[in-house]
Amino acid sequence: NAGVTQTPKFRVLKTGQSMTLLCAQDMNHEYMYWYRQDPGMGLRLIHYSVGEGTTAKGEVPDGYNVSRLKKQNFLLGLESAAPSQTSVYFCASSSSPGNQPQHFGDGTRLSIL
Amino acid sequence: AQSVTQLDSQVPVFEEAPVELRCNYSSSVSVYLFWYVQYPNQGLQLLLKYLSGSTLVKGINGFEAEFNKSQTSFHLRKPSVHISDTAEYFCAVRDQGAQKLVFGQGTRLTINP
Numbered sequence: 522n523a524g525v526t527q528t529p530k531f532r533v534l535k536t537g538q539s540m541t542l543l544c545a546q547d548m549n550h551e552y553m554y555w556y557r558q559d560p561g562m563g564l565r566l567i568h569y570s571v572g573e574g575t576t577a578k579g580e581v582p583d584g585y586n587v588s589r590l591k592k593q594n595f596l597l598g599l600e601s602a603a604p605s606q607t608s609v610y611f612c613a614s615s616s617s618p619g620n621q622p623q624h625f626g627d628g629t630r631l632s633i634l
Numbered sequence: 635a636q637s638v639t640q641l642d643s644q645v646p647v648f649e650e651a652p653v654e655l656r657c658n659y660s661s662s663v664s665v666y667l668f669w670y671v672q673y674p675n676q677g678l679q680l681l682l683k684y685l686s687g688s689t690l691v692k693g694i695n696g697f698e699a700e701f702n703k704s705q706t707s708f709h710l711r712k713p714s715v716h717i718s719d720t721a722e723y724f725c726a727v728r729d730q731g732a733q734k735l736v737f738g739q740g741t742r743l744t745i746n747p
Contacts, residue, residue, distance in 0.1 A: 525677070552733070561643065563724060563737040564678075571733065579734065611677055618733040620666050620685045625677035 523547050527612050527626035534602045534633050542597040542629050544612030552615045553595040554623065555579075555587060557608040564611065570595055571618070602633045636661045638727050640738035647715055648746050655710040655741045657725030664730040667708040669699055672722045672740075681723070684708065695719065720745045 525546045534540055544553065551572050556564040566579030570589040584606060586598045595614075599606060609630050613623040641656040659665065666685055670678040682693025689701040699710045708725060725738040 554735075556737075561739055563638075563640075563739040565737075566734055569733065577733075613678075618728070619730065620683075622668060622680045622683055623678075623735060625670075625679070627675075627677045 525612055525614055525624050525626035527610075527629050529629060530627065531630045532632070534599075534631065536602060536604060536633060538602050539598070539600050540602065540631075541599075542610055542612075542631075544595045544597070544614075544626060545593055546595075546612075546614040546624070547593065548614060548616070548624065549592070550614035550616050550624070551592070552618055552623075553589065554613045554615075555585070555595065555597045556611045556613065557581065557606075558611060558628070559608050567597065567610075604633045607631060607633045636665075636727055636729055636732075636736045638725055638736050638738035640723075640725055640741045642741050643739065644742045644744065646744045646746060649717055650714045652713050653711065653715050653719075653743065655723050655725075655743065657708045657710065657738055659706050659708070659725075659727045659736075661706075661727075661729060666728045666730065667699075667701060668726040668728075668735070669693065669697070669708070669710050670724045670726060671695075672724065674721070678724060681710070715743075715745050717745050717747065719743060 554569040555567040568587040573592040612626045615623045637660040669681040684701045692698045
């Protein structure tokens, strides 16, 4: 009963380094989302996908790229990490964008030094 | 564009006291409304949702919320809180037909013994 799994759970990077966050869901959901959570700002949408092979920009897409090569996986990439990207990143999935709730992973805590 | 305001960033209450967490949204178009709970170092879990029908919806852990279309509000209530309710609570709104969920800033509920 895994649901949404995010890896890694913690990571510390130096400014300028690159990395990829992996999100995997086993619920056969079409829609997947990447959010960042910062104190006092709630969750802000970075990128999302409405199906395999598709991606779209959210509210705060700059500095991030995504790929959805397989339906169950949604990857978030940081090409050149900056201290402003220090945050907690959450992945979510849903079966439809309408009245169905989103299911969240446990988050990735990322620190950029 | 839709926006969500949670009027209190922190709410301290004593155990067994009632609590209300307030949520207002900006757009009066038809919406779907959600409350999520985030326990420390975990992802978000769905508490309850309003899709249509009765304006009073009941969720898990004894929580309920009332949809008020004229006030564009969706306040969360619990008649008697427990220490285990200590968490951050997020209100979220999706316009019908939209793909994105808009989150409020979150309310940190602290239960004192």
